[in-house]
Amino acid sequence: xxxxxxxxxxxxxxxxxxxxxxxxxxxxxxxxxxxxxxxxxxxxxxxxxxxxxxxxxxxxxxxxxxxxxxxxxxxxxxxxxxxxxxxxxxxxxxxxxxxxxxxxxxxxxxxxxxxxxxxxxxxxxxxxxxxxxxxxxxxxxxxxxxxxxxxxxxxxxxxxxxxxxxxxxxxxxxxxxxxxxxxxxxxxxxxxxxxxxxxxxxxxxxxxxxxxxxxxxxxxxxxxxxxxxxxxxxxxxxxxxxxxxxxxxxxxxxxxxxxxxxxxxxxxxxxxxxxxxxxxxxxxxxxxxxxxxxxxxxxxxxxxxxxxxxxxxxxxxxxxxxxxxxxxxxxxxxxxxxxxxxxxxxxxxxxxxxxxxxxxxxxxxxxxxxxxxxxxxxxxxxxxxxxxxxxxxxxxxxxxxxxxxxxxxxxxxxxxxxxxxxxxxxxxxxxxxxxxxxxxxxxxxxxxxxxxxxxxxxxxxxxxxxxxxxxxxxxxxxxxxxxxxxxxxxxxxxxxxxxxxxxxxxxxxxxxxxxxxxxxxxxxxxxxxxxxxxxxxxxxxxxxxxxxxxxxxxxxxxxxxxxxxxx
Numbered sequence: 419x420x421x422x423x424x425x426x427x428x429x430x431x432x433x434x435x436x437x438x439x440x441x442x443x444x445x446x447x448x449x450x451x452x453x454x455x456x457x458x459x460x461x462x463x464x465x466x467x468x469x470x471x472x473x474x475x476x477x478x479x480x481x482x483x484x485x486x487x488x489x490x491x492x493x494x495x496x497x498x499x500x501x502x503x504x505x506x507x508x509x510x511x512x513x514x515x516x517x518x519x520x521x522x523x524x525x526x527x528x529x530x531x532x533x534x535x536x537x538x539x540x541x542x543x544x545x546x547x548x549x550x551x552x553x554x555x556x557x558x559x560x561x562x563x564x565x566x567x568x569x570x571x572x573x574x575x576x577x578x579x580x581x582x583x584x585x586x587x588x589x590x591x592x593x594x595x596x597x598x599x600x601x602x603x604x605x606x607x608x609x610x611x612x613x614x615x616x617x618x619x620x621x622x623x624x625x626x627x628x629x630x631x632x633x634x635x636x637x638x639x640x641x642x643x644x645x646x647x648x649x650x651x652x653x654x655x656x657x658x659x660x661x662x663x664x665x666x667x668x669x670x671x672x673x674x675x676x677x678x679x680x681x682x683x684x685x686x687x688x689x690x691x692x693x694x695x696x697x698x699x700x701x702x703x704x705x706x707x708x709x710x711x712x713x714x715x716x717x718x719x720x721x722x723x724x725x726x727x728x729x730x731x732x733x734x735x736x737x738x739x740x741x742x743x744x745x746x747x748x749x750x751x752x753x754x755x756x757x758x759x760x761x762x763x764x765x766x767x768x769x770x771x772x773x774x775x776x777x778x779x780x781x782x783x784x785x786x787x788x789x790x791x792x793x794x795x796x797x798x799x800x801x802x803x804x805x806x807x808x809x810x811x812x813x814x815x816x817x818x819x820x821x822x823x824x825x826x827x828x829x830x831x832x833x834x835x836x837x838x839x840x841x842x843x844x845x846x847x848x849x850x851x852x853x854x855x856x857x858x859x860x861x862x863x864x865x866x867x868x869x870x871x872x873x874x875x876x877x878x879x880x881x882x883x884x885x886x887x888x889x890x891x892x893x894x895x896x897x898x899x900x901x902x903x904x905x906x907x908x909x910x911x912x913x914x915x916x917x918x919x920x921x922x923x924x925x926x927x928x929x930x931x932x933x934x935x936x937x938x939x940x941x942x943x944x945x946x947x948x949x950x951x952x953x954x955x956x957x958x959x960x961x962x963x964x965x966x967x968x969x970x971x972x973x974x975x976x977x978x979x980x981x982x983x984x985x
Contacts (some may be wrong), residue, residue, distance in 0.1 A: 425453055427467070431499075432493070432495040432499070433464070433467075435494060439758065441780075443802060445784050446781060446784075448797050448800055448801070449788060454468070455472045456468075456469050458471065463495075463847075466494065467493065470489065470492055470493075475728055476488040476492075477531045477532050478531075478532040479530060480530060480531075481523055482519050482526070482529055482531050482533070483519055484519050484528055486531060489531075490516075493496050496512075501694065508719070518695060518854055518977040519534060522534050522537075523538075531871075536701065541745045549753065559571065562646065563576075563622065563624065564621065566624055566625045566846050567624050567914060568629070569680065571628045571630070572631050573633075574625060574628050574629035575635075575636065575690055576622070576625055576626075576633065576634070577636045579635040579650040580637045580647045580649060580650055581647055581649065581650055582617065582650065583652070584622070584650045584652060585652070586614070586618060587899055592622060597792075601701075607825070609869070619730040621654055626981075632970060633655075635649075635653055637649040637650065637653070639703075646855075649696065655695065657696040670768070672977075677712050677936065680712065681713065682711055683703040684705050685705065687701040729955055730753060730757045730758070730955055731952055731953065731955055734857075735952070736850070736858070736859050737859075737893035737948070737949060738858065739858075739860050739897045739898070740894070741756060741948075742894075742897070742945055743893050744756065744942075744948075745951060746893065746948055746951060747960070747962055748961075748968075749951060749957045749958055749959075749960065750957050750958060750960070750970070750973075750974060750976075751869060751959075751968055751974075752957075753955075753957045754973060755969075757959065760970065760973070766810075766968065767808050767879075767880075768821065770820060770824065770879055771877075771880075773802070773805060773824060774801050774824060774828070774877065775846075775863060775877055776805055777801045777802050777828070778798065778845075778863075778864075778877065779863075780801050781793035781807075783845050784844065784865070785842075786842055792841070793834040794832070796835075797827060798831075798832065799825060799828060802821075802824055802828060806824070823920070826920075827879065827919045827920045828919070830919050830920070830923050830928055834923045834924070834926060836927045836928065836930055837876075838868065840873050841869050842865070843866065843867045843907075844864075844907070846861050846862070846863065847861065847865055848860075848861050849862065849901040849904070849905060851901050851904050853942070853948065855949060856949035856953070858901070858945070860897065860898070861957055862902070863875055864877070864879045868912075870909050870910065871909060871911075871912035871913070872902060872911045872912060873893065873912060873914065873915065874899055874902055874913070874914040874915070875892060875915050875916075875917055875970060876895065876915075876916050876917070876926040878920075879918075880918065880920065880921070881918075881920055882921075883929050884916075886931060886932075888931075889932060889933065890931075890932065890937060891941065892931075892933055893945065895916065896914075896933060896937065896938055897941075897945065898914060899935070911935075913933075913935075915930050915932050916932075916937070917930050918930070959974050959976040960976075961976050961977075963966065965977070
């Protein structure tokens with residue numbers, strides 16, 4: 419909680435740090451013995467904030483009003499807030515907070531700011547701000563369901579209308595609860611929940627009747643805190659009455675004769691603005707999940723805008739190692755995926771690989787900057803916890819499984835680090851070189867040194883390890899060796915390896931595969947053939963051992979699945 423609070427302060431309007439700047443501070447935090455205090459003390463314009471964090475007496479010892487005044491006078495950022503004419507609304511919010519804290523201090527002279535925050539968390543304080551600014555023109559009003567009473571609005575948005583939040587049926591045990599003064603509400607849990615449901619229904623009705631034109635409910639299907647959730651049951655109630663008024667035979671409104679008929683009707687419902695919102699969302703969800711014999715939405719036919727009749731590859735197109743490997747495997751698949759963007763969606767496996775690369779880059783770069791030979795497993799796990807975004811991995815429980823997989827990968831990496839006395843000197847090194855009549859660019863995951871020798875390393879998070887012969891002729895490693903020769907790095911490349919920290923490890927090391935440096939001339943010839951083929955837009959279909967996993971097989975003339983499109 420403390421870490422998240424400091425992140426919010428630094429990213430907020432008072433300090434305005436960018437996400438990149440915050441990442442840099444957090445990288446320093448890993449190796450700091452004094453925590454945030456030491457990190458912020460060395461950061462420009464953050465010394466007063468470090469002092470406030472180091473001595474929190476203003477928050478938990480001083481009376482609330484004095485603590486707030488100490489905060490106001492200690493941070494120079496408030497001077498910018500006061501003098502900036504654009505930040506009028508922000509000043510009004512701080513003034514309102516100051517007045518509320520002042521009234522709180524009058525009633526509770528000995529209570530601190532920490533006590534006020536605790537009361538605010540339990541909602542045992544005024545719902546109505548004491549200082550209110552009224553604008554006579556059109557404006558956006560952000561309010562609560564309680565405060566909506568008496569307002570006259572054109573459109574009302576009721577946000578976060580999800581099950582478990584609206585209605586909120588949690589029972590709070592507070593001396594201010596009206597049920598202590600109203601015995602007719604009942605004393606059993608069931609009776610109290612019924613009363614809470616009635617109260618929540620009245621609140622929603624009050625908010626809806628504030629609108630003169632339209633009421634819009636918004637809801638999400640997944641949150642980091644609650645996991646998979648559904649829309650508020652109020653939406654089903656509203657939709658039921660609306661549907662009953664529009665349809666005399668509600669039970670017979672949807673009786674498709676086939677899966678194709680069901681898909682067609684659902685797509686019409688999803689695209690019609692005349693249908694109730696809950697019904698449109700339900701139609702989209704059924705189409706997305708594709709139950710039974712229904713088609714996956716990825717198979718829906720679409721119509722693209724006609725492109726220019728001047729070829730596919732643009733002038734000055736730059737190549738990369740991945741492009742070369744994909745073209746060499748199958749030019750037809752390469753052009754469809756890379757240039758025509760067919761089936762090139764980012765997969766969760768790609769996100770996993772990016773995550774592991776980013777974690778290793780961050781901790782290893784920090785270790786080198788601090789003069790240490792290598793980072794530690796604990797540093798890598800902390801960086802992983804900071805960078806991991808559950809929503810990018812499907813939310814729980816899938817995200818939990820991917821997080822465990824990443825932790826296992828890092829544990830294997832550090833427990834069985836490849837031996838040899840090599841030390842990292844550069845990471846995620848970008849390059850752009852002109853070779854074989856083409857411009858090649860890319861990023862080298864890791865460059866290591868041992869004496870005058872250099873070693874190039876590329877991380878692979880796949881569990882499929884190539885044979886030694888395949889790795890010995892790797893286009894990617896060969897291109898990286900050529901690139902290092904042109905970079906401003908002292909030394910000669912003596913080795914190039916692929917590391918597989920996710921695959922089943924050997925007894926003393928993770929799985930690795932090495933490039934045969936004697937194959938560099940042959941690799942350069944292959945790169946030239948790739949560059950010529952792409953420049954001439956030569957896209958033949960080449961069957962190979964990866965065809966059974968190819969998403970382009972329905973467009974491939976080399977297979978029966980795709981020949982129909984070419985007859």
